[in-house]
Amino acid sequence: KAGVTQTPRYLIKTRGQQVTLSCSPISGHRSVSWYQQTPGQGLQFLFEYFSETQRNKGNFPGRFSGRQFSNSRSEMNVSTLELGDSALYLCASSPGGTASYEQYFGPGTRLTVT
Amino acid sequence: GDSVTQMEGPVTLSEEAFLTINCTYTATGYPSLFWYVQYPGEGLQLLLKATKADDKGSNKGFEATYRKETTSFHLEKGSVQVSDSAVYFCALSDPGSSNYKLTFGKGTLLTVNP
Numbered sequence: 001k002a003g004v005t006q007t008p009r010y011l012i013k014t015r016g017q018q019v020t021l022s023c024s025p026i027s028g029h030r031s032v033s034w035y036q037q038t039p040g041q042g043l044q045f046l047f048e049y050f051s052e053t054q055r056n057k058g059n060f061p062g063r064f065s066g067r068q069f070s071n072s073r074s075e076m077n078v079s080t081l082e083l084g085d086s087a088l089y090l091c092a093s094s095p096g097g098t099a100s101y102e103q104y105f106g107p108g109t110r111l112t113v114t
Numbered sequence: 115g116d117s118v119t120q121m122e123g124p125v126t127l128s129e130e131a132f133l134t135i136n137c138t139y140t141a142t143g144y145p146s147l148f149w150y151v152q153y154p155g156e157g158l159q160l161l162l163k164a165t166k167a168d169d170k171g172s173n174k175g176f177e178a179t180y181r182k183e184t185t186s187f188h189l190e191k192g193s194v195q196v197s198d199s200a201v202y203f204c205a206l207s208d209p210g211s212s213n214y215k216l217t218f219g220k221g222t223l224l225t226v227n228p
Contacts, residue, residue, distance in 0.1 A: 033215060
């Protein structure tokens with residue numbers, strides 16, 4: 001079974017621009033989560049979607065948004081990029097119905113804002 | 115809120131040495147506990163998990179036991195290899211809270227020398 005895929009793997013943007021990152025979950029998984037990883041803050045939760053509905057959102061400004069499509073694929077968008085948005089963005093999928101809520105991660109998208 | 119504290123790194127060991135990485139947690143409910151591993155340039159891989167007290171998770175020679183009385187989930191391996199060099203993250207999910215996310219520790223960098 002194919003794993004979680006994320007595109008693109010690397011991205012360089014200029015401050016003030018916007019960016020869209022894409023995530024395809026493991027087949028059959030209905031939950032998709034996004035995390036931001038930085039050296040200073042570690043792994044921080046952005047949001048989680050299940051069956052096209054956002055169930056939880058982390059403590060990030062409104063410039064960060066996401067959505068999930070009917071095929072469970074997900075996108076996240078960051079508008080008006082700031083230098084501090086440079087990070088590795090990780091997508092994770094989960095069946096969504098398991099009590100343990102284990103998640104399986106993609107390779108990440110490395111975003112650099114200049 | 116939920117939190118995870120793991121030992122500060124970096125940890126440097128010689129091949130075949132014994133490894134322990136300490137992890138303690140705070141949670142309001144009955145969390146599930148995980149160890150994830152991140153190799154350079156990659157996303158996170160689920161290493162092992164435990165979903166209830168006294169459960170032992172194990173994989174690839176690594177073990178961790180869910181200790182509710184000490185709120186701990188320490189990672190151990192009897193004989194490390196150079197290929198085990200990576201960053202290790204302890205994490206929890208709290209299915210009863212319906213917040214649908216993983217809470218991570220800050221990560222421990224392990225370097226194994228030949």
